[in-house]
Amino acid sequence: MNTRILRSLLLGFALVALTSSAARAAGPFQFFSVTPCRIVDTRNPNGVTGGPALAGQATRSFPVTGLCGVPSTAQAAVLNVTVVAPTGGGHVRIWPFGATMPLVSTINFDPGEPAIANGAIVPLSSDPSLSISTFLGASSGNTAHLVIDVTGYFQ
């Protein structure tokens, strides 16, 4: 893939860089679609890809590769990120597991929003068990449920 095209692609999506201050380009990669598939739903019983809800000012990490047909070799995933029933307004950041939390946001929401979604292309870590980290940018004590669906990946 031509990097110019990729750049233009990324313009339309919230992109999480590897680091906020020293991003390094990687690629080019090619796109593979998968049948839309739910990876995370924190409304489910507690578990690696289930509950509890995200807590304000806390980081939580999730696997992506190995699930929903995303191979371990995937470099980035095409996600639909949905915030459900936040107890207050705020934002959610998503970045590769193991990297420093960047100054970005993937989705923003107001208080009382029952559910709100956004598409995102998120780079993945090479860790075999955890791919991405999330941060709930809301007041401490607030919570929000998070749902992550995947429709494709780059490698």
Added chain:
Amino acid sequence: MKRALIFGSILLVALGVSFASVLLRRHSNAVAPVSAASKAAGLPTPAERPAVKAEPLGSVASTRVAATQKRGIPRKRRAIASRKPIAAVETEAYRAAGGPRAGGAAPAGVGEDEEKPPRAPATPESLALWTYREGDPITPVLSPELRNIAPIEGSRDEQRVVENERLPYRGESPGRRPVVPDGALQPSFGVNAPTPTGVNFAGIGVNGSAPSDDNGRVGPNNYIQTVNSQFAVYSKTGTLQFGPANINTLFSSLSGPCKTQNNGDPIVQYDALADRWILSQFAVNALPTGLASYQCMAISKTGDPLGAYYLYPFPLSPVLFFDYPHVVTWPDGYYATYHVFDETKPTAQQYQNQGLVVFERDMMLVGLPARLINKSIGTPGAQEFFGGQATDLDGLTPPPPGSQEYLFIPGSPEWDGSSAPMIHSFKLATVWGGSPGVTVTGPTNILTASFTTNLCNFSRTCVPQPPPSGSADKFDPITGEFMSRAAYRNNGGTESIMLVHTVNALVPTANQGATRWYEIRTPATTPTIFQQGTFAPDTDWRVVGSIAMDNGGNVALGYTKSSATVFPEIDVTGRLAGDPAGTMGAEVVMQPGVGAQIATANRWGDYSGMSVDARDGCTFWYTTQYIPVTGSFTWGSRIAAFKFAPANCSAPLQGTLSGTVTDQTGAPVAGAIVKLDNGFSGATNGSGNYSIVLPPGGTNAIASAPQRPGCNNSASTPVTITNGSTTTQDFVLGGNALFVAGPVVIDDTNGNNNGHINHDECVVLDVPLDDLGCNGATGISAVLSTSTPGVTVTQASATYPNVTPGARVVNTPRYKISTSSSLVCGTPISFTLTVSSSAGSQPVLFTVPTCDTPTTVAGAITAGDPTQTARLSRGGLISSCGATATCPLTTGTGTRHYDSYTYTNTAATSKCVTVEVSPNCAEVGGQIFSAAYLGSFNPASLCTNYLGDPGTSPANGGTSQYAFDVPAGATFVVVVHEVNQNVFCSAYTLKVSGLDDTSGGGRPSATITAPSSFCASSTGNTASVPDAGPGATYVWTLSGGSITGGQGTRTLTFSAAASGSVVLGVTVTSSTGCVSTGSATLPITACGAGRAFFTLPPCRVLDTRNPTGAYGGPSLAGGATRTFTIAGQCGVPLTATAIAVNFTVTGSTGGGFTTLFPAGTTLPLASTSNFSAGQTRANNAIPPLNGVGDLSIFCGMGVGQTVDVIIDVAGYFQ
């Protein structure tokens, strides 16, 4: 006599290549014409013969070499030979340097009074191979019964001088030569002497070594003689029962220097308290350093000298030369005194100290691992002691309970710098237990009557003989030192110790060797000289004496007498207890002198042996050497018995305690020991019988069976011994069955069949169980396990037949193990066998070696073998690992037939390789030699690629050994060749050990060959393992997919799941049942080429707010799916797999969500957009299409509710 042909000779020896150059000089001026006899005998011409061969030579006169006396020797100390080895070093060296002329024979005659340069120190690498640490117990090996061992017979044509390192005599300084006459001189004969009993027979004779070191001991039924370097067992009437054989015949069950070296300095002992025989010699200049010293000790298992022996290769030092060992018997240990030298130091600093080693007698009596205590007495360069002897128990009365051992060392100004003639007396208190040690108290100096040890200014060339010997043939008086054991007798509470040494009866510089003897009493309190005398009744020399006391307090003194008119003869004198103090009596000729010693390196002695029959208490047995036929290396020996009249000596009161030791089943226990509180003991024979002869009285007896650790000791049982009768005391030992592993059988015929365990091999094991308890066991089952990496037990359970105590049983079925590629070669496998039986559960631990590959080949040197040019000189040095060997000179002319054997070190590291060569040549004079070469052997250039050699040629039946390092991956060649041209060797064996066989064991491979990943949902995938041969089976397991074919074969066919990983497992079993398992976990990935992104001008594809149509209304209805064909709209091609869109919802009549997904697929659990009633929401999405450009949208709302959606496209992937 005269001038007959004699065996001439040659010689010699000495350790040290550099010494050869001395010989070279020495020999160069003495050449003899070859005799007609030698030609007639058809022997090889001397030029082709090794120097060590004796051959007929010309006249005596022409064979002698004027042995020069020492010259320019440092005043204070010098080293000369001590009783040291042996190496049969070549004479060829001097020949090559212009020695012998055509047809000439090599004469010899060598004075050893030469300085030798220091040996090279041991390298750190070779020292690292010395694994003995102080306090380590030495585990013995039980020999077969001696009567069943094939004797190693010394090569009689190999002549060697057993060296004797030079002591640091002070008297070599002229200023120290005493001028005081002997203060105890007996200038005339006395009256009494022991009477010959009529037993007087020839002992071991000419065997190629000098000096003879002749000594012997009498036991209840036998006499054993040891000489350099052979031994023989006789009946008490002189009937030969075993031998003469090389002493290392006894040690042939061992490995290492005590087996492969036959260095001499032997001592035989009879331990009357335990009714055992102890035979010993040293092994010196030994591996691993080439400098190491060992004391090789063999102790008979019972009183039968032809029975089995416990063999102990006691390590003494990796670098020091422990010379002149004299082993004696004492209740708390076997003690040995030594002269300790450091040959790596300059000559004047080589002497170190009077060595003292105590061996753990209690353990040796029962054949258990025994320790030694190594002690130095004296300080090099400061207070030096040498020439000492420790007390040796004679008779049936032990020393008082708890008695210390005593050590006596001569001292005088000219000897060791003492202030006056004296005896340095020491007490030695030995403790064993957890921290063994010997406390040395002393010296207490006992002043003696004046004497001087300065004979011939300490030259070996000293004792005169009649013609035809010349001045150069004078022999060594072994002046000064106490040569023979300090004979101890406890005679009714009076403790007497007899000592003897050679002194000068005249005042130097005049010389006449005489025997100075002492009786020392009260050793436990203040050792005191009870009487002393210097026996010099006429002008003849009397030297190399040995002395003992009988049960009546009478004394016999044996010695060699010689002078310019008396051929060396064997005489015995003596004294009755009541004779005037300090006097000996008449002289009894035991063996008249008949010949003179020529050219034998001036060596004589170095000691002789007077012993007393312990049980009859009165019969003295004496042995020493004489010269049956004038010549070089022609010594013979006699063994004879003497006693004083019954009125003067009677046997000690004694009775016998005997009985049988049995186990819980009533079966006899062999090898048990019955110990009495008074120090006596007896071992049981194969019938469980013991018999102890001891003084009458009451004592307590305890029977135990240390070789059967499952047996309990008996209770202490009071016994009463009555004079002249036998007391019977039987013992029944308690205790359960106790299992130990017997010799494990390794059967790898299902593997690579090389006899040892390799990596990747299935091996069958038989693990015999020996019941070393005192009862039997039934219902025996066992489970084998191991924690050694790379080893799996595949048949762990077995049963054993019922066992009786002392017996061995074997498992059924056989155990099986398999090894993997991670097995570490050379690391033993540690097994635990958990044995359950009627005796309970016992863990039995044992180890099995891996990859150990001693290879033994049988060969022969024949006329058809290839030939090399000349051969290497046998320099007497044993090549060792950790040091680079120097190629000895080549020697001889013509060619030698050789065999060569090529090996490769296939390991990843350098290996220490040991080569052992054992000839059994039927040919007269057949000798072989060996050398090793790195890479290749060039028969025309014997030092090219040289790695090492054994230094000597072994005797038939013996073994020579050498070692060298071989780099990783390197090839080396071992050459075995004849020593004498065309004198073949009909049979020899060559053993090469130390290499690891790193080859695999042929276990079937279960290594799976498969693609590194699989396409999601792909079919027709294959994975396979190598062919394991006919009859093999293959069992596969699979997760992350489905097996579609090939189960049971080596190639599996399967489909992959949609995601995750494919996990393959396989178990391969060869036709011999050897099992391997393999597994592989491989990822499932999306396949095909990835898709590239193509931009489009932003374009609205559909808007359900528009009028009803394919891309317009109606609105989406809750719970329904609506499908749109995207391809063909806004430039999206049919081939697009996904589109990049902005997806907007608006006008909802309630809250809900939408899901975009490929048309024709099941609605997934996923969402694209969420909204509340009335909200307008936009979201980015890259929804996949169904391959023909169709997209479905599900409306997640309540039935009856609606929402409008708008899709704007910005690009697509294809």
